[in-house]
Amino acid sequence: MFEAPSDAPPNGLFRPVVDQTRQRSRPATLALRALLPAAIFGLWWGLTGTGVIPGTELASPSATWSAFVTLLLHQDLLGDVGISARRAAFGLLIGGGVGLILGVIVGLFALGEEIFDSSLQMFRTLPFPALIFLFIVWFGIGEKAKVLLIALACLTPMYLNVSNGVRNVDRRVVEAARTFGLRGWGLVRKVILPLALPSILNGLRFAAGISIVALVFAETIAANLGIGYLVTQASSLLQVPTLVVCIIIYALLGLTADVLVRILERFSMPWRRHLAVR
């Protein structure tokens, strides 16, 4: 019988089109991630360096850099960053912790939901900046007011995600664990919390982001230390380069918080690595 050349497709047949997601090399991935930030930086440099935007409206990268160096050497910038980061971290810890506990209670018990949920949902829609003045009246202008404001802002995103996550834990698995004798705190710790972890970490990620926003508000109102203090000072003196430095630092704090939570996400759930799409 006549043999067709072995690489020719037989009558009416095709090679299947493989839609593989190509594995990009690590340098390529990093380059892609850096693309947009680099473009924004280039645009900033181009517009301010050529004078299209005057330095009194937006500082150029070089002016920003020298303001940064001055702050670093003569004004204890690192100390200020440390103070601000600590405020955000404490606020996140307190607010996130309370949100976690309330979320678990509401997610687990109908009674908890009936007692807390409507109030927390109402609470959630309060714009926290509106509470700053009340907090100052109640707690003074010290650290307490700031940390509590940040905690308040972090509470609701954590609460919403955790309660939802706990509620959606596979009831059949919980039922099985119960029949094998796991109850109470053991059940929560060994089964419910791990299975709700994706939602919990999602809540943590939101809360971490919000903590920086709340930090900005809290510090801008009444502070004599921290980044917010620098912002207030620079605003009254019209020091645009210093303002830009502060804004970048806030952005970097937010980014750091996000990266930390993502690292946590990657390492705290080894069982999910093969389940997620990516």
Add this chain to the structure above:
Amino acid sequence: MTGTLVDAPAVVVRGVTKTFGTHDVLSDLDLTVGRGEFVALLGASGSGKTTLLRILLGLEGTTRGDVFVPEVRTTVFQEPRLVVSMKVWRNVVIGQPRQLSTRERAVAALREVGLEGHADAWPGTLSGGEAQRVALARALVREPQLLLLDEPFAALDALTRLKMQALVADLWARHKPGVLLVTHDVEEAVLLADRVFVLKEGRISLNIAVNLPRPRRVGGEEFDALRDRFLSELGVQQPH
């Protein structure tokens, strides 16, 4: 091999090797399925059956070798894999061009699997067997030249499985697509297939035509002889 199979095949696999890490899941595999032919591919767990099916679907590439399939090919997976947020009939015509995704076509396909009354149900309300029949309707509505079945009955209860096997035999006889059924159920293979391949260590180790008259039923001297032959090839010895 007969001339018709070579002239009008539905699947041609030539010298396919698929390597994961250092392990050859498929090694230099050759296989042909004729148009309208029902072929069963038997193999133990991890023998590479599903990998071959995924290659034919274009879900994975080959490390070496060539694979040829017809333009219209569809599949039924081991689980129904319905989109729970779509009504049953919309699941059936999912991904079809707009003028073809009509309710009429979906209902016609559902009628073939005996589910026309469930067109407006949500997938979550169906039983396992019903959901799998919807998946079958979804595959049939495309009028495939090749139907790839990846252990489609494995997750069903024994009674539902028998009904599903009969349904598939019936639908195949009516539409005559080329079928490649991947399974580890030897009786199922003998019951349904024109030809049975046994896949072992990444190659076809046995290729036997099943010439029993249709419609078939489990049992009988010839049936049992074939079943025992395949079982022993798969490493399962039957008492005599």
